[in-house]
Amino acid sequence: MPEVQIVKVFVDEHGQFGDLASIVFDTEHQLDAAARQKLTRRIGHTETVFVDDIANPRVSIFNPQQEVKFAGQPMVGAAWLLAEQSDTPFETIHCRGGAIRIWQADDLTWIQASLDMMPPWQFRQLSEPDEVEAFPAEQARALQHTVVWAWTDKPKGLIRARTFAPDWDIPEAESNGSGSMLLAANFQQKVEVKHGQGSIIYAEPASNNLVNVGGRVIAEKSLLV
Secondary structure (H helix, E strand, O other), X not given: OOOEEEEEEEEOOOOOOOEEXXXXXXXXXXXXXXXXXXXXXXXXXXXXXXXXXXXXXXXXXXOOOXXXXXXXXXXXXHHHHHHHHOOOOOOEEEEOOEEEEEEEEOXXXXXXXXXXXXXXXXXXXXXXXXXXXXXXXXXXXXXXXXXXXXXXXXXXXXXXXXXXXXXXXXXXXXXXXXXXHHHHHHHOOOEEEEEOOOEEEEEEEOOOXXXXXXXXXXXXXXXXX
């Protein structure tokens, strides 16, 4: 069984909070799609990335229900880990959705993807960040893949957000990279999103239907499952 590398994505400047991402190096293709889906459910994270090729970086992404085209948080984690472990610099990772550009800037890992890859998140804007913090659990359980959010400081692009997707077997996501990308694209503004308990996500619109998302990543642990 391939080893699972666990990283924490979108930690704050002190290395706190963040969302766990699991990355499995399966370059010998020991696991078929059914085995990957089973392993993803067993690990229990929002998504798991399977590295199919390192020389020409290519990955597959599974959530608890199916293989998906793209997911922001685990792709940032995979970009960081592949860069850490690769002897040869590279600028692109390929996934089912297409080519993902990656780069490092200061202590942030960034990726760039097309808006066409984004999952169909729904959004519910609230008036105040405190309302996001106190969003009722019974209402959250009734939502379908929804980002609940409010401006903390609109001119500065500061947002408070939480994500609930019980219909995707994700009661609450600690982070949401693709949702943050859509917010940045919708407002054509750089945003800094405090998400979940305290994860920090940076997103900004780019040209030609592209959008960037970045954050800090740290190694967590390795495990055999």
